[in-house]
Amino acid sequence: MSLDARIGDDSIAALRATMSGEVLLPGEAGFETARRVHNGLIDRVPAVIARCQGTPDVVDALAFGRNHGLDIAVHGGGHNVAGRAVCDGGIVIDLSPMKGIWVDSKARRVRAQAGVCWGEFNRATQLHGLATTGGAVSSTGVAGLTLGGGFGYLMGKHGYTVDNVTSVELVTAEGAVLTASEDENAELFWGLRGGGGNFGIATSFEFALHPVGPTVYGGLVAFSFEDTARSLHFLRDLAKDPYDELTAVCSLTHAPDGSGQKLAAMLVSHCGAAGRAEHAIGAVRGIAEPVIDRLGPISYCDLNRLLDPGFPKLALNYWKSCFVTSLSDEVIGILTEQFACCPSPMSKLIVERPHGAALRRAATDTAFPLRSAGFSVLILAQWRDASETEQNVAWARETYDLLRPHAAPAAYSNYMGDDEMLARVKQAYGENFARLQSLKDRYDPANVFHMNQNIPPSTR
Ligand SMILES: Cc1cc2nc3c(=O)[nH]c(=O)nc-3n(C[C@H](O)[C@H](O)[C@H](O)COP(=O)(O)OP(=O)(O)OC[C@H]3O[C@@H](n4cnc5c(N)ncnc54)[C@H](O)[C@@H]3O)c2cc1C
Numbered sequence: 001m002s003l004d005a006r007i008g009d010d011s012i013a014a015l016r017a018t019m020s021g022e023v024l025l026p027g028e029a030g031f032e033t034a035r036r037v038h039n040g041l042i043d044r045v046p047a048v049i050a051r052c053q054g055t056p057d058v059v060d061a062l063a064f065g066r067n068h069g070l071d072i073a074v075h076g077g078g079h080n081v082a083g084r085a086v087c088d089g090g091i092v093i094d095l096s097p098m099k100g101i102w103v104d105s106k107a108r109r110v111r112a113q114a115g116v117c118w119g120e121f122n123r124a125t126q127l128h129g130l131a132t133t134g135g136a137v138s139s140t141g142v143a144g145l146t147l148g149g150g151f152g153y154l155m156g157k158h159g160y161t162v163d164n165v166t167s168v169e170l171v172t173a174e175g176a177v178l179t180a181s182e183d184e185n186a187e188l189f190w191g192l193r194g195g196g197g198n199f200g201i202a203t204s205f206e207f208a209l210h211p212v213g214p215t216v217y218g219g220l221v222a223f224s225f226e227d228t229a230r231s232l233h234f235l236r237d238l239a240k241d242p243y244d245e246l247t248a249v250c251s252l253t254h255a256p257d258g259s260g261q262k263l264a265a266m267l268v269s270h271c272g273a274a275g276r277a278e279h280a281i282g283a284v285r286g287i288a289e290p291v292i293d294r295l296g297p298i299s300y301c302d303l304n305r306l307l308d309p310g311f312p313k314l315a316l317n318y319w320k321s322c323f324v325t326s327l328s329d330e331v332i333g334i335l336t337e338q339f340a341c342c343p344s345p346m347s348k349l350i351v352e353r354p355h356g357a358a359l360r361r362a363a364t365d366t367a368f369p370l371r372s373a374g375f376s377v378l379i380l381a382q383w384r385d386a387s388e389t390e391q392n393v394a395w396a397r398e399t400y401d402l403l404r405p406h407a408a409p410a411a412y413s414n415y416m417g418d419d420e421m422l423a424r425v426k427q428a429y430g431e432n433f434a435r436l437q438s439l440k441d442r443y444d445p446a447n448v449f450h451m452n453q454n455i456p457p458s459t460r
Pocket of ligand 1 (some may be wrong): 037073077134139149150157
């Protein structure tokens with residue numbers, strides 16, 4: 001065991017005595033596993049990891065960190081690609097042991113603690129034939145995704161994840177435990193729906209649920225790489241679809257058989273009536289001659305696990321993203337040419353289209369402002385061998401630089417990489433930034449919570 005000079009043996013012993021969860025120090029069993037996040041490129045070593053079992057543990061761990069002048073990092077599901085869930089030399093307040101999920105099927109509500117991942121969430125709510133918009137990969141954390149916005153298969157029908165939050169329990173920088181909802185601390189509630197981890201530590205979330213599944217229609221269909229333009233045109237033309245139930249994502253990706261073959265894949269979910277769903281997935285299948293066809297009836301939980309093998313834990317990741325208002329021929333040309341020279345068979349270019357209910361709210365209704373039509377482009381470089389880091393990062397940056405002249409000022413904070421600065425965060429929040437900064441002044445004037453897509457207090 002090695003102890004940071006700012007922390008005494010006695011204070012660690014006191015924290016251990018008070019917390020229900022484990023307190024881990026470097027060198028102790030479990031520390032190595034607990035300090036790692038999804039992105040293997042992140043290799044930070046905190047001084048202490050407090051594995052919280054509930055809200056009282058969070059309050060005590062936060063007080064400990066503040067009293068010892070430590071940087072505070074908050075770990076939900078650990079999927080943030082910039083590794084904001086872990087810091088060097090500070091305290092990680094690790095919420096991942098907090099797995100409580102309580103479904104009220106009559107009221108169509110669920111309360112989930114902040115360590116729950118989407119796969120666990122869906123298993124619990126699907127027992128009642130209910131779901132809400134959540135992440136497309138089962139291991140992604142509910143907490144970080146929700147606080148930052150939340151794209152998902154159900155967004156056309158039920159809005160972004162933030163649009164389904166009905167209340168949040170939050171531990172503030174001062175250690176107070178608050179509820180934020182439309183009726184209580186309403187301004188804070190506005191900010192928590194998109195403003196990320198800037199205002200405190202969310203210990204649990206309540207969501208509205210909707211009847212979904214257990215069987216929906218969807219899955220994955222992949223075409224030859226030569227059919228990229230056809231696939232993207234299909235996505236573009238979906239704006240003419242009068243229904244909200246179909247969500248389609250285009251992913252330039254590689255064949256799952258490891259052959260390295262480049263493909264244009266469509267990931268599809270249809271949560272509506274069988275007849276309409278069959279018609280809609282028939283149209284997706286008809287884009288071109290499929291190379292892989294896994295479209296059809298599928299359980300909602302299986303749909304949520306379908307992509308998991310493509311995102312292995314500890315693979316090295318570097319992401320850039322932008323938002324384009326139209327899939328012009330120039331944008332399609334850049335995506336096609338850049339994917340053709342992509343150096344890693346694990347990388348992807350993912351084009352998502354927020355639509356339907358997600359766009360029927362005003363940009364100022366919640367802190368999450370992405371409410372106009374367009375396409376999110378995620379440049380997802382992923383590889384295994386550290387000696388290939390430079391070329392993969394360079395590829396992602398070059399692709400981003402080529403797309404930049406075509407991009408709108410908007411951005412999705414949950415996709416931001418480590419090198420995204422204040423200017424980009426300001427762009428991401430647009431007209432909501434000033435209001436978010438006022439909230440930061442009120443709830444976290446010392447910027448205790450700065451390991452995030454940071455909204456600094458106005459005084460700093
Ligand atoms: C494989 C993969 C798939 C993804 N799929 C989707 C998708 O389908 N849709 C989508 O919208 N996004 C998706 N994302 C992006 C995702 O929204 C972000 O990575 C998000 O940060 C993940 O949340 P987390 O709790 O897992 O992350 P963490 O890394 O634990 O946290 C992310 C940030 O939130 C803060 N935070 C976490 N929990 C709390 C809390 N309880 N209170 C206060 N602050 C907290 C952290 O400090 C950190 O700054 C995906 C990411 C990955 C890696």
